[in-house]
Amino acid sequence: MNEVAGKIFSIAKENASVPGCTISKAVSDANGNYVMHFSLAEGTNISAELYSYRKLWIVHEGELRVTGKGGAAALKEGEAFITPAGVAVGSASDGGCVYTEITLKEESAMNEILKDKKVFALKDLIPYAEDRVINMDLIDEEKLKFVVMSFTAGTGLPEHAATGDALVFALEGEATIRYEGGDYRIRAGENFKFAKGGAHSIAADQNFKMALLLILE
Structure with missing residues (x-):
């Protein structure tokens, strides 16, 4: 996964837009599961394209419009959208935005809660x-998992390590991540990467929600 492990960062800030341009950054292509960050400058768009699989879009900053035959929809920060398979879908932004795209290769691996949703937080x-x-578990494929988690104040996860790279998306509240002996305070809107085998734990001293993308090997 093409992110630096062991530091707090912001996908939105590290993928700032360039006036008049659209920018893409490849984060992972492991096992054929593609993860990319996109930044769209004010008034730009990516033309509708057709894929045989679904994709999950997560907006980190600004507003995103879904265009094409996939249906009109508007997303803001913290919201997500699943593109339909076999239908041309594009993206556009009037004021600029940053979002992440995750390919979903196995429709059967998608949680039923997502099947009828369009835009959701x-x-x-x-x-x-x-x-x-x-x-x-929102997505549970053989080599890719995407989960959401909630912690009430005083709860957490004991030290453990994953068998692949993992990317945290802090959604609400704050928590302390302990990673390889260091403590890191993470807040809503921020991100953190665990490298494969990196020892980590999570402690929430207030209510905290996060999403986790895990690329397995």
């Missing part, structure tokens, strides 16, 4: 439960 998909951590 990731943080609204999962509730809080007192003294508990809740985990919901």
Whole structure:
């Protein structure tokens, strides 16, 4: 995964737009699962294209319009959209935006909660439960997982390591990530990468929600 592990960063800030341009950054193509960041400057667009698979778009900053035969939709920061397969879909922004695109190769691996949704906020998909951590798999493919999690104050995850690279999207609240012996305070709108095998834990001293993209090997 083409991000630096072990630091707090912002996808939105690190992929700032250039006037009059659209920009793409390849984050991962492991196992044929493509993950990319896009930035669209004010008044720019990406023409509608047709793919045989669905894609998940997550907006980090600004507003994004879905164009083409996939249906009109508008997304703002923190919202997501799943493009239909076999239908030409494009993107446009009047004021500029930054978003992430994740390919979804196996439709059967998608959580039923997403099947009838158009535009949705990731943080609204999962509730809080007192003294508990809740985990919901949204995408569960053989080599790619995308989950949302909620932590109430005082909960967390003990130290562990993943078998692949993982990217955190902080959705609501704040928490402390301990990674390879260092502590990092993460807030809504920020990101963090765990490298494969990197020891990490999470402690929430207030309510906290996050999404996690895991690329397995």
